Amino acid sequence: MKRLITNNKTDNFYNLLIELFSTCKSFYINVAFINYSGLQLLLDSLKKCEKKDIKAKVLTSTYLNFTEVKALKKLQEFKNIDLKIFDSNDVGFHSKAYIFEYDDCYKIIIGSSNITASAFKTNIEWNLKVISKKDDEFVIDVLKEYDLLFKKAYYVDEKFLNSYEDFITQNSAKINQSFIFKQNIEPNIMQSFALNNLKDLRLNNENKALAICATGTGKTYLSAFDVKEFAANKMLFLAHRENILISAKFSFEKIIDNKKLGFFTGNIKELESDYIFATIQTISKNLNLFKSDEFDYIVYDEAHHISSQSFQKVYKYFNAKFSLGLTATPNRSDNQNIFELFDDNLAIDLRLSEALEQKLIAPFHYFGISDIVTDYKGVNLDNIAQLSKLLSVNKRVDFIIEKLKFYGHDKGKRKILAFCINKQHANYMCEEFNKKGIYSTTLLGEDSISNREVAIKKLEDENDGLEVIFSVDIFNEGIDIPKVNTILMLRPTTSSTIFIQQLGRGLRKTKDKEFLTVLDFIGNHNRAYLVAFALLGNRVIDKDSIKLALNNSFAMISNNTFIYMDEISKQRILKQLDEENFSSFRYLKEQFIDFKNSINKIPTLVDFITYETIINPKDFIDESKSYIEFVLKVLKQKCEFSSEFIKVIRFIDSHIKLKRVHEFAILSYLLNHDFVDLNIAKEQILKYQEKVDLNTVKHSFRYLNQEFFDSAQINRQEKIVNLNDDILEVTNVFKNILKNEQQKKIIKSSIEYAILLYEKEFNRTYYSIPFFKLYEKYNMKNIALLCNLDKIHSSFRxxxxxxxxxxxxxxxxxxxxxxxxxxxxxxxxxxxxxxxxxxxxxxxxxxxxxxxxxxxxxxxxxxxxxxxxxxxxxxxxxxxxxxxxxxxxxxxxxxxxxxxxxxxxxxxxxxxxxxxxxx
Structure with missing residues (x-):
């Protein structure tokens, strides 16, 4: 239903507003300016709404400085109203909309009236009132647009009010003087660390880098800080969705104050802008509008998509002075290596456990609950159909709902993301929850992006009835629902990788989320201990680490995170730890197969860094002397490589945890060159270390030349270089091995993994000689190398x-x-x-x-x-x-x-x- 609202002698806009305020469930206001003359007339209605705890959002602007400080201060007094200001300096803010929610519909007024007394009753104003059902396309579009604007705005706080009031006082006579509110945003711990690394990389003539940061830790702000540090004249920010660009531009506007920012999308093409925020789809079709060196700096957001056709087209076309990739999840479903595209330069690799320690993400309360209604004995955990039937029983549904009620959640409505074993299990759980009055829906891989966005919007809306989204795996990575306050893990945990991904979906910080509640229904299957491994991450020293953690409720995990396991779950895990041999081939094979299944491909060594997994492939190497030999053994495939290649790959893989990057930086260079001298080697090492000691470079040359090997080691290894007058030359045997593309690919993967592992563990820090990092693990062979021992290293015992x-x-x-x-x-x-x-x-x-x-x-x-x-x-x-x-x-x-x-x-x-x- 539609109706035109005007001000006349029989009716006016004000009367309609008062009626709507008195009957609505919630309201959202979006006006260019608010005067106290108009707000005063609404105060009684607003007070009644506050008493009824009707939630509200008000969005306005400082457009032409018409909004009055007094009005903002008064609005701040209402506890039920979220008040934000839209920065209208770069784009005019003229919209006027009043949105009122009811049980089954929205009543929306869009027109010309701001909140002023004259607009309410005497001005010539045209406003259109529309009544539509909640699932109407018009309503969805209005709410989506409002949400985007509200997210882009900033909250009205004391700092803002003081700044705005001072400006009005000093510039009352200057009508054309616009108020600009600049918030002082300083880099957080992660950003400061990454900025130093980026600066260091550029000093060593590197022009690409990748930043891997857990969701919610500030990747976009990091790029803005670095673009400012770089002093780029022209910058391109690329993403695959417009909402990401809107948010990114808003972040940049808080940091950058001397450049014109604009969009380049299907609808907007602001080519005159200094800093352009573009969708990858649009720019890939319009490369002819740009010179290849148009931009000094390019940011590739969601960089794990970079191997897609459109991303690759743009990546190959532009020749920027510096490029930065941003991602929370560097894993790809194809075989593209994201690290290689950024020259293996890691500005930072900050995953979930580190982000939690640094308080960059929300804390969580984890409850490991014994799934007593399900017996996994004799069940093949890889048989998904069988598991689905086992999990889909009414008794278990009642048990889950009982625990949901018992443990509760953070303030506000329940916003639950529940992970199921397959589509059938998700549909069953959704149907049963709805039967019991808990409004739920499913989101599966087959659902469109628009359907997902609608469901997410409804779940996050405090006034919408939707409480639960049941999913299988589409939320494992890359999709955020920041306001989720509860996660249900309703499937047996057989992969620590998937467990960590699912946990991470609820850990983005939001203004009104104090903590995330995690309910994990742990069955009596034989790999329940993986939960403890996943929660501890790199804190695991040995089995006793887990036992200690279980007995003191994981006290070592900080940031107001609490982990509780009921006694049955705890005893099951302790029993499994005692019975399991973590060095056995059977156990290692299980780990490998689980990881392989979780990523749907045979993993390369680099995949163990790409995906956030606790699996240590060095254990596989120790078992079979090289990673490729372990893979062939697990897959029961015959090894058809030459004995020379096997000797070379065993040498490289056995040194993966060398704790020194020099040898691998040199070998990486020698994959495509016949020799390397000291100067070139130093340049290569400086890619990964802030300072290089020349004596250590010489020592690494001698080490690769096998001068510190005993006779047994020399017999086991194939010599790959010869040292002549401080120049390392590739041997003919190694040259011939590298001519085989498959062999070269395997060797390259091992070298790259060693370098990435080094970067992750040591960053770019120089620890002097001996090169020891506090609380790192070492064996005596490591120590001999790291103190530049000039004798046979095996004698160092x-x-x-x-x-x-x-x-x-x-x-x-x-x-x-x-x-x-x-x-x-x-x-x-x-x-x-x-x-x-x-x-x-x-x-x-x-x-x-x-x-x-x-x-x-x-x-x-x-x-x-x-x-x-x-x-x-x-x-x-x-x-x-x-x-x-x-x-x-x-x-x-x-x-x-x-x-x-x-x-x-x-x-x-x-x-x-x-x-x-x-x-």
Whole structure:
């Protein structure tokens, strides 16, 4: 129904507004300006709405400075109203709309009236009143447009009001002077770190980089800060959806104040702009309008789409001075390697666990609930149809709803995203929830983008009845519903990768979300422990790490995140941990197959970084000597590679966790060149490290030349380079191996994985010599390399102490029970920075190492401390954790000497607990 509203002697706009305010469920106002003369007439109606807790949003602007400060301050007093200001400096804000929600319809007025007394009753105003059902296309379009504008605006706060009031006071006579409110936005921890890396990369003549950041951590602001730092004259920001561009432009406007920003989309083509925000679809069809060097800086948002045809067309056409890729999920469904397209330059790789630690995403309350109504015994977890039938029972639905009610959620209505095993399971759950009065819907892969957007909009709308979206996997990555306050995991967790992706869907911070509630229904299947692995991430040192976490409710995870597992789930996981051998081929094969199935392809080594997984492919390499051999073994395929290739790939894969990037930076260069000298090598290494020591470069040359290998190592390895006068030359054998494209591809993947792993673990930081990072894991072979030992490295072995020049390396085994009698030293932590250490049995205080150890500072000797809890776990030798430097503060006795050592930096609580608490 439609009706024209005018001001006349029998009726007026004001009377209609009062009637609508008195009967609506919620309202949204969108006007160019608000005067107190008009607002005063609405105060009684607004107060009644507040008393009835009717939620509202009001959007206005400072267009021509007509909006009055007094009116804004008064509106701020209403607790039920969200008040925002649209920045109208770059684009005029003339819209006037009043939207009122009812049970089954919306009553919408669009026309000419602002909130002023004259507009309400005397002005010549034309307004159209439309009544439409909630699913009407017109209503959906109006709400969508309003939502986009509201998201782009900023909240009215004290800072804004003071700034605007000062401006009005100082410029009351200057009608044409526009008010500009600039918020002081400073880079967060992640952004500051990435900005430094980007600056460093450019200093080393790199022109591309990739930033991987968990959803909600500020990727767009990062790009804006860096564009400003770069001082780009012209910039292109690319995305595949207009709503992303609108949001991005809004973010840039808060940072950039001296450039004209505009859009280049299907509907708008603002070519005169300095900084253009373009849809990839539109610009790929209009490349003729731009020179190849048109832009100094290009931002590729959602960069994991970059291998699509339209993205590739643009990527290959433009030649920018610098390009930055942004993504939260670098994984692709095809075989394209996103890292390679950005020259393997990682500005930052900040995934969910790190983002949580840095408080960049919302905290969550996780409840692991024993799924007692389902028995998985004898069930094949890979048989999806069988699992779906098992999960689709009324008793389980009642159990889930009971737990939903019991645990509750954050304030406001329930906004639930529920993950199911397949389409049939999702449809069943949706139907059953609706039967029980919980308004639900499904979103599946076959649903259109517009259907998804409508459902998401309804779920996020506080006044809409939709509470639950049941899905299978379309929300695993790349789609955000920021206001989700509850996640239901209704399928058995067999993949830590998928678990992390699903958890991440609800962790975007929003103004009104304090925390996310996660209800995970853990069955008695034989891989329930994967949940604990996924929640701990890289904090896992060994099995005891998980046991400790379970027993103290994951206390080491900060940021107001709480993890609780009921006693049944906890005991199941503890039992599985005791029974599982994490080094067995059976277990490793299971891990590999689960990961393969979760990404729907045979994973390359790089995929283990691309996807946020806790799986460590180095375990696969340890089992089969190289990754390709492990893959062939799992897939039961015959190895048809030459013996020379196998020797080369074993050499490369065995060094993947070398803890030094030099060798791999050099090998990467040699894949396409016959030789490398010291200067070229230094340039290559500077891509990944902020500073390079020339002696270390020379040491890496000698290492690749096998000068530090013993005879057994030389026999096992194929020589791939020869060293002549500080020049490394590729051997003929290696040249021939690289002529085979498949072999070269495998070698390249291993080298690239090693480099990316290094970047992820060490970033670009230079740690001096020896090159040790606090709390990183090392073995003695690593240590020999990282202190530039110039002897055969396999000789660098010792039971508790090694030394090279003025560096002493002290190794502590905390597990006394399983250590050989000759190595059961008295090593105990007294506090987070003080512990006892016992020397070799023959050490005395009068001479040799004993004399130096009791007064190390006097002798200018550095004591490096390495600790491990167990010598072996599941029959696999464990690495040591580096605790930094320590000094002797007390000693007693001799043969052996009992030393008390004090660390220069005290242990973090989680490590101290690992080393001291009995499980």
């Amino acid at each position: 010792g039971s508790g102490q090694l030394k090279f020049k003025n560096d002493y390396f002290l190794f502590i085994n905390l597990d006394k029970q399983n250590a050989p009698k000759s190595r059961r030293y008295s090593n105990t932590f007294f506090s987070k920075d003080t512990f006892s250490w016992q020397t070799k049995p023959n050490a005395t205080i009068e001479k040799g190492d004993g004399k130096i150890l009791i007064a190390n500072q006097k002798h200018k000797v550095r004591l490096h401390i390495f600790v491990r809890k167990f010598i072996k776990v599941d029959n696999k030798t464990q690495n040591f954790i580096y605790l930094g430097l320590a000094n002797t503060i007390k000693y007693e006795n001799e043969k052996p000497i009992n030393l008390t050592l004090k660390l220069e930096k005290e242990l973090p609580t989680y490590l101290y607990d690992e080393f001291t608490l009995n499980i």
